[in-house]
């Protein structure tokens with residue numbers, strides 16, 4: 651059980667922007683931020699979705715209609731937010747687009763719709779906050795929600811994997827460039843946490859349910875939870891560890907490390923299976939020893 655490891659005032663005095671905060675994980679994390687004392691701002695493209703999300707959350711929540719691919723609109727909205735409410739203390743780059751498709755079938759617009767939302771959207775938002783923090787000599791914390799595909803790549807979601815890898819590179823690069831300004835950049839890479847919109851894009855039919863959206867090949871035997879993601883995100887957005895920067899933290903129950911090129915599947919073997927395996931390999935060793943003459947084992 652995850653519980654509530656943090657004090658309710660962990661984020662008191664923080665003002666945090668969540669892009670794509672009207673649905674799914676962004677909206678769920680927003681609730682945890684508010685419940686830990688933060689003022690929260692939600693961006694997305696659909697006014698009704700944002701309004702409904704804001705109304706459902708306790709505490710101080712503001713919304714703006716922003717397409718993060720539009721750099722000029724991002725800067726304008728960031729200026730409005732700063733002028734009306736004051737400086738942000740943190741940004742959560744959560745907005746994303748994605749769908750499964752054979753890469754050879756993608757049009758240029760399809761590639762741009764996904765990669766642009768992730769890569770350009772995260773850059774524009776980070777840049778809009780970062781240049782204001784630097785000008786005002788204020789610290790800041792940027793957290794981006796990525797995927798483990800930044801290390802492994804993934805077939806059939808190539809524009810997303812490319813966009814997320816670019817934001818992983820931005821995280822490492824700006825962590826160094828902006829460290830002297832007190833601005834930190836980190837990222838989280840969750841394994842599957844089912845949400846309505848994402849599953850319509852990633853597992854839309856009865857035949858599309860493979861590893862990435864399933865629990866059966868995850869060593870911990872289950873999906874992640876919103877509470878786990880929210881706790882990790884809050885830790886990174888809080889003042890708990892100001893020395894932490896430039897890191898992308900996988901939170902996937904060991905999924906990425908249990909690839910088909912490893913022996914992870916042996917978790918299915920019973921005690922009898924293991925006894926049989928040992929007997930077979932010991933027999934092979936004995937046969938080998940018999941051919942070694944006087945040469946024994948390790949000394």
Ligand SMILES: CCCCC/C=C/C(=O)SCCNC(=O)CCNC(=O)[C@H](O)C(C)(C)COP(=O)(O)OP(=O)(O)OC[C@H]1O[C@@H](n2cnc3c(N)ncnc32)[C@H](O)[C@@H]1OP(=O)(O)O
Nearest residue numbers: 746747748749751757759760763797841842848851862863
């Ligand atoms: C499981 C563990 C890891 C999970 C990691 C999760 C990653 C995620 O990011 S899930 C996030 C899912 N959420 C979303 O995608 C929300 C936002 N999505 C959208 O806005 C749409 O679904 C969008 C991605 C299609 C983009 O919409 P929009 O910007 O309005 O673009 P268009 O509808 O005009 O489409 C642009 C272009 O893309 C082509 N296209 C759309 N869908 C598909 C598809 N399924 N397959 C192939 N191509 C597609 C569309 O035809 C357009 O191209 P042109 O025809 O050349 O104009």
Ligand SMILES: NC(=O)C1=CN([C@@H]2O[C@H](COP(=O)(O)OP(=O)(O)OC[C@H]3O[C@@H](n4cnc5c(N)ncnc54)[C@H](OP(=O)(O)O)[C@@H]3O)[C@@H](O)[C@H]2O)C=CC1
Nearest residue numbers: 670673674675695696717718744745746842843845847848
């Ligand atoms: N769910 C999962 O298992 C995992 C998710 N992730 C990541 O977590 C994040 C949230 O995903 P999830 O909640 O599942 O998916 P959702 O589809 O629910 O969230 C995506 C959000 O981004 C917004 N968005 C999309 N395009 C734009 C745009 N151009 N400008 C502004 N906002 C935009 C959408 O709102 P609107 O359409 O109204 O603009 C939506 O609210 C994403 O970054 C995803 O890659 C990572 C690993 C696993």
